[in-house]
Structure formats: structure tokens, C-alpha cells
Amino acid sequence: MSLYIYNTLTREKELFKPIRSGEVSMYVCGPTVYDYIHIGNALPVVIFDVVRNYLTQLGYNVHYVSNFTDVDDKIIKRANESGINAQELSSKYIQEFLQDETSLHVDPAPVHPLVTDFMQDIIQFIQGLMDKGFAYENGGDVFFRTTAFKAYGKLSGQNLEELQYGIRVEVDKRKENPQDFVLWKQAKEGEVAWDSPWGSGRPGWHIECSALAKAHLGETIDIHGAGADLQFPHHECEKAQSEALHDKPFANYWMHNGYLNLNNEKMSKSLGNVVNVRDLIKKYNAESIRMALLSSHYRSPLNFSHDLMEQAKAGTTRISNCLANIQHRLATTNDVEKDADENMQQVIESIAQKFHQKMQDDFNTPDAITACFELVTEANQYCEQDEVHPITLQQCLQLFEQMNDVLGIVPKPETNEILDEEVEQLLQDRIDARKAKQWDKADAIRQQLEEQGILLEDTPQGTRWKRKG
Known part of the structure; x- marks a missing residue:
């Protein structure tokens, strides 16, 4: 290229x-x-x-x-x-x-x-x-x-x-x-x-x-x-x-x-x-401001507004939550010997190519950001699968890092963000409450986790959780 x-x-x-x-x-x-x-x-x-x-x-x-x-x-x-x-x-x-x-x-x-x-x-x-x-x-x-x-x-x-x-x-x-x-x-x-x-x-x-x-x-x-x-x-x-x-x-x-x-x-x-x-x-973190400023092609006029900033803030939060999902699956996936998932690897490579095509076309940051969100969608869906490949998750993280090295739109986790181990403990507390038929307590824990951006899914194989994407 x-x-x-x-x-x-x-x-x-x-x-x-x-x-x-x-x-x-x-x-x-x-x-x-x-x-x-x-x-x-x-x-x-x-x-x-x-x-x-x-x-x-x-x-x-x-x-x-x-x-x-x-x-x-x-x-x-x-x-x-x-x-x-x-x-x-x-x-x-x-x-x-x-x-x-x-x-x-x-x-x-x-x-x-x-x-x-x-x-x-x-x-x-x-x-x-x-x-x-x-x-x-x-x-x-x-x-x-x-x-x-x-x-x-x-x-x-x-x-x-x-x-x-x-x-x-x-x-x-x-x-x-x-x-x-x-x-x-x-x-x-x-x-x-x-x-x-x-x-x-x-x-x-x-x-x-x-x-x-x-x-x-x-x-x-x-x-x-x-x-x-x-x-x-x-x-x-x-x-x-x-x-x-x-x-x-x-x-x-x-x-x-x-x-x-x-x-x-x-x-x-x-x-x-x-x-x-x-x-x-x-009022806003640096990444949200950068996303707002890069949301139009650099040669085009940019109308800066409260709505634009709120959209940018929501966008950077989506990316941050996706990264947290990936990190969580990596932390809970034991089979590190697995080869990369070929289908997902092709998806990642296609998104990377699209990102570079847009950047090499006169630094088209709006479309480059769109490629970034395509990776968010694909990575979130991949994290929801029962079986994931650690190498593939690492490839997702590497592409996010490559994109962020250019755009600077991925915020670091907030220091008050709930940690994975805290989620696991609350999840266990909810399981114990359900076993004891303490439904109000179980519902309160679910509500507490949702307020922290954690979604729960009760399945026949047990309760799974993920961060909002």
C-alpha cells in the first residue's frame, strides 16, 4: 500500500x-x-x-x-x-x-x-x-x-x-x-x-x-x-x-x-x-476529545458540540469495555497451547488492512475509527463464544494497540472500575444467594453489577458475565 x-x-x-x-x-x-x-x-x-x-x-x-x-x-x-x-x-x-x-x-x-x-x-x-x-x-x-x-x-x-x-x-x-x-x-x-x-x-x-x-x-x-x-x-x-x-x-x-x-x-x-x-x-477524557476532533476528515469543517462530545465519550467507552472483555477471557482461558482461530484471524487481518487503507488515503481518520469499531463488534462477539483461542485474543489486543498508537482514542481503565476478581466474588455471592433462595439479595447483586457495566447471563452451564460493549 x-x-x-x-x-x-x-x-x-x-x-x-x-x-x-x-x-x-x-x-x-x-x-x-x-x-x-x-x-x-x-x-x-x-x-x-x-x-x-x-x-x-x-x-x-x-x-x-x-x-x-x-x-x-x-x-x-x-x-x-x-x-x-x-x-x-x-x-x-x-x-x-x-x-x-x-x-x-x-x-x-x-x-x-x-x-x-x-x-x-x-x-x-x-x-x-x-x-x-x-x-x-x-x-x-x-x-x-x-x-x-x-x-x-x-x-x-x-x-x-x-x-x-x-x-x-x-x-x-x-x-x-x-x-x-x-x-x-x-x-x-x-x-x-x-x-x-x-x-x-x-x-x-x-x-x-x-x-x-x-x-x-x-x-x-x-x-x-x-x-x-x-x-x-x-x-x-x-x-x-x-x-x-x-x-x-x-x-x-x-x-x-x-x-x-x-x-x-x-x-x-x-x-x-x-x-x-x-x-x-x-469534563471529558483526552481520548474522547481526540475522537471528537478526528470524527471528521481533517480537511472538512468540524462542528464541535455537546452532542459530538457525548457520542465520542460513548465510543471510547465501547472500546474500553471491549478491551476489558478480551482481558477477562484471557484471564479465564487456560488452554494457551491452542493455535489461532483461522476464521477470526482472517477477520482481524481484514480490519487491519481496512484501517491502513483509510489512513493511507490522506489520513482518513473517520473511516479508520469505523474500522476500529468493526474490531470492537467482532471481538465482543468472539468473546461470547464458549471456546476462544488466547492467541487470537492477543491478536485483537495487538491490533487495538496499533490503531491506538496512531489515533490515541483508547482510554485507560478508570481507577475506580470494578476489578475482575471483585466481579467473580460478587458472582459467587449471587450464586450462594440463589442457592439459599435469597432472591432479593441475588437481584441486588445483579443490579450492582449492571451499574458497574457488567452484564450477567444465566445458562445451563452456569452464570457468565461480560462488560458492556
């Missing part, structure tokens, strides 16, 4: 061919650290965690970089409001981001570069653009000359005659062309600043990621990813300045996840409908 990725640049699914065999260079735009992250911010964090996980499972050595923008207008404004300096504010929210990221069971990127650590790289990058005629200085600011880069607008499909300027794209009379964007900003009074050939100032937003990606991954990278909101202007500008300087593609595959709405409305602080990750994690 081969991995296909939808490339925003070409608007097509393309066979993935890395620059270097067995290795993947991957840059994902990180947060501007001035506040807690909300569920919309978390969407690309989880999506590209899954992308990295699956590439790793395919055997690639993934060089994963995600930056922190730790100097920005918003950071400076919030720092001034808080009565602290910009570095203190950004340092605080970097730690808060890492905490929220960990709470979602996302492994931090091995490299999380700070913009403020790469000022000389950024200045050298800008100087290189000026030397090649792609940038100019006016009044202490440096701008990128978009008319000199003929492919500007190709990534986002923008018509340069009709461009609507996004956030941080300033219209300035000092520009030669309205589409030109700032590479270096002249310092304002009281702002944090660095010395440069053009005077004291700080970098524009777009140049930061180009310089950091080059410093850590080289002039051309395999995958560049982020949310669809960064396609323009941020990625368009990144692409232009990087390719103008190096005369080669900046990224071979551009990936953008779709927008997230909350209850069919755009999340907005002005509307008061922002849901922060740290508030959501108090």
Missing part, C-alpha cells in the same frame, strides 16, 4: 515521496503564545500528532518541528495590560500550552523553537531577499516585493487584483504595491526590539516560520501543515519569501485542516463562545 496526501498547492491527492528515503521533515505552525489554547487551536495539534504517529508507524524517522511565536503585537498588548514584559507573558503561556498539549496525550514536538532565539537567522534571511531584489526598506520597515515573485497567490488561489487582506497584512502608503507584506517592523516606543541593518525593530510574522524551518529542516521540507486559516496570508507569504531566496520549493506537500465551529457558529471571544482545552478536559 502507498500513502497519498492531498496537496493544497496542486489541489490533488499525490503519492507521498519523501526527499530522503526513510525520513520525513515536517513543520507545523505553532501558537502565538499570549493566552490559553481553545478547542479550535487544539484541532491542528491533534491532527498533525496523528499524521506524525502514522508516518512513524509506517517506519519513517519523522523530524517534527513546531514553533512558538513569542514576539507579536498581541503578546505585547497583553503584556502591557498585565503589567509584565512580553518575555514573561510568552514564557507563561508556552508552559500552559505544553500542559494542555500533554493533557490531550499529544507528544510535544522534539523541536519547539522560539522566534526570539533566531533573530540573526531572520535578519540574514531578510538581507538575502534584499540582495536579490525581493525586498526593500522604507522608513525603517522592510517589505517583500510581491510583484517580483511571479507565483505569489498560487498556494491560496488568490487573485492578486481582488485580495482581501487577512490579519497582520498591513496596507501602508510606504509599500510599492498593496500586496507587499512586512518582513521587519521598525520599533515603536516601549516595544521589545532588536538591532538590525535597518534600525531597531522586530520581524514580521511570516518571515519567522520561513527562517525557523530553514534553520532546523533545510531549504526544502517534505510537509508543511497548519489550519486552513493560515493558508492565506501566512503560508502564501512563507512560500514566496522562501522560494524567492532559495530558488527551490519550500515544501513539497502543503496540508491544511478545516475550520472548527462551535454549535454551528464561529468561535469568537466577542461572542463569548470560546471553549478552552483546560476547561473541556475537566
Whole structure:
């Protein structure tokens, strides 16, 4: 099987061919650290965690970089409001981001570069653009000359005659062309600043990621990813300045996840409908949140809602209960010498193949999750058979683990979950109560077990139990 990725640049699914065999260079735009992250911010964090996980499972050595923008207008404004300096504010929210990221069971990127650590790289990058005629200085600011880069607008499909300027794209009379964007900003009074050939100032937003990606991954990278909101202007500008300087593609595959709405409305602080990750994690476990975020294809819009979270919670509970059923049958099956069940083994292999087919079709997580639930159904039915094969049960567990290594949607058992030995003792107590014709006690034990998610079945061969699937 081969991995296909939808490339925003070409608007097509393309066979993935890395620059270097067995290795993947991957840059994902990180947060501007001035506040807690909300569920919309978390969407690309989880999506590209899954992308990295699956590439790793395919055997690639993934060089994963995600930056922190730790100097920005918003950071400076919030720092001034808080009565602290910009570095203190950004340092605080970097730690808060890492905490929220960990709470979602996302492994931090091995490299999380700070913009403020790469000022000389950024200045050298800008100087290189000026030397090649792609940038100019006016009044202490440096701008990128978009008319000199003929492919500007190709990534986002923008018509340069009709461009609507996004956030941080300033219209300035000092520009030669309205589409030109700032590479270096002249310092304002009281702002944090660095010395440069053009005077004291700080970098524009777009140049930061180009310089950091080059410093850590080289002039051309395999995958560049982020949310669809960064396609323009941020990625368009990144692409232009990087390719103008190096005369080669900046990224071979551009990936953008779709927008997230909350209850069919755009999340907005002005509307008061922002849901922060740290508030959501108090109500739901990480696996349920991940399942909700992965329930739509990453390129599609996602409507986040209470109903979606409840469905995801029920889904992760089904998986967890299935795993408990398997573990129970393994614990109560003595014939470990049996060969694998051939029929069930074929079912497992078919589900595994389906899972990989969906993941290799542009990381189709909704259908990959469906394959996971197919395994739940088949494994639960298999556990209900009188005779099971321990090797086959282990194969089920191995496939669940393989799926979970990618998706991260299987919760660990709750610490207050009733243990198998406790179930067995209560089951014996109920048997004793029935023998003594203490029907009320026997019914009470059944009710107690049902409340713990344990179902009983009285058969001619005795009473059997299983966890709800």
C-alpha cells in the first residue's frame, strides 16, 4: 500500500515521496503564545500528532518541528495590560500550552523553537531577499516585493487584483504595491526590539516560520501543515519569501485542516463562545476529545458540540469495555497451547488492512475509527463464544494497540472500575444467594453489577458475565 496526501498547492491527492528515503521533515505552525489554547487551536495539534504517529508507524524517522511565536503585537498588548514584559507573558503561556498539549496525550514536538532565539537567522534571511531584489526598506520597515515573485497567490488561489487582506497584512502608503507584506517592523516606543541593518525593530510574522524551518529542516521540507486559516496570508507569504531566496520549493506537500465551529457558529471571544482545552478536559477524557476532533476528515469543517462530545465519550467507552472483555477471557482461558482461530484471524487481518487503507488515503481518520469499531463488534462477539483461542485474543489486543498508537482514542481503565476478581466474588455471592433462595439479595447483586457495566447471563452451564460493549 502507498500513502497519498492531498496537496493544497496542486489541489490533488499525490503519492507521498519523501526527499530522503526513510525520513520525513515536517513543520507545523505553532501558537502565538499570549493566552490559553481553545478547542479550535487544539484541532491542528491533534491532527498533525496523528499524521506524525502514522508516518512513524509506517517506519519513517519523522523530524517534527513546531514553533512558538513569542514576539507579536498581541503578546505585547497583553503584556502591557498585565503589567509584565512580553518575555514573561510568552514564557507563561508556552508552559500552559505544553500542559494542555500533554493533557490531550499529544507528544510535544522534539523541536519547539522560539522566534526570539533566531533573530540573526531572520535578519540574514531578510538581507538575502534584499540582495536579490525581493525586498526593500522604507522608513525603517522592510517589505517583500510581491510583484517580483511571479507565483505569489498560487498556494491560496488568490487573485492578486481582488485580495482581501487577512490579519497582520498591513496596507501602508510606504509599500510599492498593496500586496507587499512586512518582513521587519521598525520599533515603536516601549516595544521589545532588536538591532538590525535597518534600525531597531522586530520581524514580521511570516518571515519567522520561513527562517525557523530553514534553520532546523533545510531549504526544502517534505510537509508543511497548519489550519486552513493560515493558508492565506501566512503560508502564501512563507512560500514566496522562501522560494524567492532559495530558488527551490519550500515544501513539497502543503496540508491544511478545516475550520472548527462551535454549535454551528464561529468561535469568537466577542461572542463569548470560546471553549478552552483546560476547561473541556475537566469534563471529558483526552481520548474522547481526540475522537471528537478526528470524527471528521481533517480537511472538512468540524462542528464541535455537546452532542459530538457525548457520542465520542460513548465510543471510547465501547472500546474500553471491549478491551476489558478480551482481558477477562484471557484471564479465564487456560488452554494457551491452542493455535489461532483461522476464521477470526482472517477477520482481524481484514480490519487491519481496512484501517491502513483509510489512513493511507490522506489520513482518513473517520473511516479508520469505523474500522476500529468493526474490531470492537467482532471481538465482543468472539468473546461470547464458549471456546476462544488466547492467541487470537492477543491478536485483537495487538491490533487495538496499533490503531491506538496512531489515533490515541483508547482510554485507560478508570481507577475506580470494578476489578475482575471483585466481579467473580460478587458472582459467587449471587450464586450462594440463589442457592439459599435469597432472591432479593441475588437481584441486588445483579443490579450492582449492571451499574458497574457488567452484564450477567444465566445458562445451563452456569452464570457468565461480560462488560458492556
